[in-house]
Amino acid sequence: MRAALLKRFGTPLVISDIELDEPHAEEVLVRVEAAGVCHSDQHYLAGDLRCPLPVVPGHEGAGVVEAVGPGVTRFSPGDRVGLMWRPRCGQCRYCLVGRPALCEAAGIQASSGGLLDGTTRLHSGGERVHHLLGVSCFAEYCVVSERALVPVPAEVPFEIAAIAGCAVVTGVGAVLNVVGRCAGDGIVIFGAGGVGLSSVLGAVLEGANPIVVVDVVPERLEMAAKLGATHTVDASREDVAEALRAIRPGGMEWAIEAIGRPATLETAIDVLRPGGTLVAVGLGAVGTTFEVPLNVLVQREKRVVGSLYGSANPLIDLPRLFDLYLAGRLPLDALIGRRYPLDHINEAFADLTHGSVGRGIVLPWESQ
Secondary structure, eight states: OOEEEESTSSSEEEEOOEEEOOOTEEEEEEEEEEOOOOOHHHHHTOOOOOOOOEOOOOOOOOEEEEEEEOOOOOOOOOEEEESSSSOSOOHHHHHHHTTTOOOOOOHHHHHHSSSSSSSSSEEEEEEEEEEEETTSBSEEEEEEEGGGEEOOOTTTTTTHHHIIIIIIIHHHIIIIIIIIIOOOOOOEEEEEEEHHHHHHHHHHHHOOSEEEEEOOOOOHHHHHHTTTEEEETTTSOOOHHHHHHHHSSTTTEEEEOSSSOHHHHHHHHTEEEEEEEEEOOOSSSSTTTOOOOHHHHHTTTTTTESSSGGGOOHHHHHHHHHHHHHHHSSGGGGGGEEEEGGGGHHHHHHHHHHOOEEEEETTTTTTO
């Protein structure tokens, strides 16, 4: 099959012919129909986050089951599926207490560059090629664990199913699962990429008011307003803290940081009102830290919490998101940006770096 291969950090992806083994026990072969272009992939490409090399990136995708390995019971050839980069083993302490986003099995995939057994199904010229987060969907096909799939209704387009499996569940989930009931509460969202815009949709669902979005790309801020943001702040032109205090005197009840920048996280803490909570969603380079004023944390009872994968239970939350989309309550079509054939994947990441609006989508079977 054809796949995008990363050989060294900081270098362009190379479209290569890759050998893909048949699925092993409890694994599934998926024909990839759409894959989202995510900032997390960009972190791996740049080397900010590390994984074994060479690797086929891509962790946000959807497609059709082509074949199943021994012992697979939940899926059959022809099924439409979304890919999940956080599997659910169902046996570790986190799965058992209802927090599968922290499933211990994911650590095996991340550290080994393999699937749940730590081995890979990818090869090139006799060389072992690694999976990224157990998915590797910047390719025509991928082999994944049965536990890394969710059914997709026939009415949901593959592009929507792809972004739902990462950006949408992360952003909407941060609101539904971490913020929770916030009708009438002020919320500020830093970053208007796929995750930040999805957080706007979640805040609209929950009835937050005001909903303020901060970014440096005017087109992204325009999109945020179209999706329901009541106010936008251009951080390249305005003093963010001053602008937010004018919008919400006394401070915001909630802040979601979907960028992963220390300066932005520190601003988010600063603009919270006493008792307010910062939800950190964006990833940064390994070792990145930020400062939290101790006395402010204690005397004003501000909180800082992390949220991985929207703190979601994907087998429950993703079907719920699909239902909301089909009911017209979650306008996910607006999140779709430019579409790229696999051969143009480096252009997709260049656009992402330069502030493209909406989620870029790679279509592996589309010609140049």
